[in-house]
Amino acid sequence: MKTQVCIIGGGPSGLMLSQLLHLKGIDTVVLEKHSREYVLGRIRAGVLEHGFAELMREAQCGERMDREGEIHDGFYIAHDGQLDRVDLKKYSGGSSVVVYGQTELTRDLYEARDRMQGKVIHNVEDVALHDIDGKAPYVTYRDGDEIVRIDCDYIIGADGFHGPSRKAIPRSVLKEHEKVYPFGWLGVLSRTKPVSPELIYAKHPRGFALCSLRSQVLSRYYIQVPLTDSVEDWPDAAFWAELKARLPQEVADRMETGPSIEKSIAPLRSFVAEPMRYGNLFLAGDAAHIVPPTGARGLNSAASDIYYLYHAMVDHYLNGDDTGLETYSQKALARVWKAQRFSWWMTMLMHSFPDAISYDQRLQQTDLDYLFSSDKALGSLAENYVGLPF
Template structure:
């Protein structure tokens, strides 16, 4: 099989790039290890920047997002039994975010690929990358027991942290930065009315909590737990009771509980791999970087990678201009590291760290007090939360 761009990874990053390129007349083949049902079963964050939303519209698959997504002009921080609203619209100069589940984004992208006859190969096993420093790289895989080869101009690795793409970069050229946090997020999904029309981030002496939502009838809640905990340690009643303890009384009193329809624990990690390109291989999304979910930067940072790659590939094929491809890693990493800083700061501000001293706790509270009392600090928070410009 011959194509212009071979994309590895059928999550939202790979699908969006494939769709954007198709709209501009650039051929691609997308390889995904798992089934479509498996990809669509993954529950992920649903707070997206307007830059991401603009890409969805440009990819001709933003209609349902615009119809069903909820525009949020702010969110709350809870501390010491009080709610403090962060006015994103005011402090960012008129911007906001859209709450729309990542599963729904992915479904919209798959439907657009189907509508346009996009080539998406699921259950592609034993994927391997070849001749990445040559003019004609290739990707091999097995499907239903048979071997296949895709010859292409460029390979895009959007196959996540555990994928094969990053591992194809020689170890002596790759530098990895990582911080593993000493706790995780226990999250549940429930068919209940959200406790708040906007997200609530709660700092509490018992640990962090987050009240989020997917729609007005589907709620997503999280509590900070030790990494030694398991889902079995947290039956629904225990989760709801602990969540209420970490929320202001006024919020806990109106919380509607119900059976969980999904429950999982996610470890928190910060990770960056440099560089994000090697020969004709370009990394995007979790294949190159991961952030803690605090601050909703993960999916949005992946989208900025796609923005840079999309425009670089269009310039290559339409103008013969390779400047965007040559500088992709530096441009992407500049925004990646800013997202890393913001996610680390939000995580450090709102979580209880097991090794923290009383002094550390006082500084954390002072940091929050300063944030809530400073127009400039609130402006910085809002600017980063709604998304830095590409």
């Protein structure tokens, strides 16, 4: 098999790049380790920055997002028993975010690839990258007893933190930066009316909480828990009680509860791999960087990678200009590190740290007080939340 661009990873990043390149006449093959049903079963973030929404529209996949997505002009921060609203539109100069579940977004991308008869191959095993720093890169995978080879010009590693792409870069070249946080997020999805039309981030001595939503009848809630906890430690009744305890009384009183339809615990980490290009291999999304979900930057950071790769590939194939390919890693990492800083700051601001001393706690409180006393501080928060320019 031969293609121009082989994309490893059939999540939203890989599918979006494949779709965008196809629209420009550039041939791609997408390899995905899991089944489509498995990919669509993953529950992930649902806050899309302005630039991501525009990219979906350019990929001709934004119709349902525009019809069903929730436009949010702000969100709330709950602290000290009160609610303060961050007016995104006011403080960012007119931008907003779209709340639209990653599952639905991925479904839209799959349907678009189906309509265009795009090559997306599922359930591939033993994916390996070859000659990535040579003139003839190729990818192999196992299909039953057969080894299939795909010759290509470029390989895109959009295969997540545990995929083979990043591991194919020599250890002497790759530099990894990581910070692991001493807690996780217990998330619950329930078929209940959201407690608020906009997200509520809650800072409380018992721990962080987040009230989010997927639609007007589907809610997504989170609470900070120790890494030693398991889902079995949190029956539904215990979860709802703890969530309410971390919210202002006025919010807790109006919360609708119900059986969980999905429940999981996600550990929090910050991670960046440098460089994001080695030879003819380009990393994108979780393969190169991970952020805590506090600032809603994970999927959006991946989208900026795809934006840069898309334009770089178009310039290469259609205009004979390799500038975008040559500067991809530098350009992508500059934005990645800004997303890292924002996610780290939001995480440090909103969570309770088990080893925090009184000095740390007072600084945290002072940071929160300053935020709501300064239009410039709110402007910085809003600018980062709606998404920095590509």
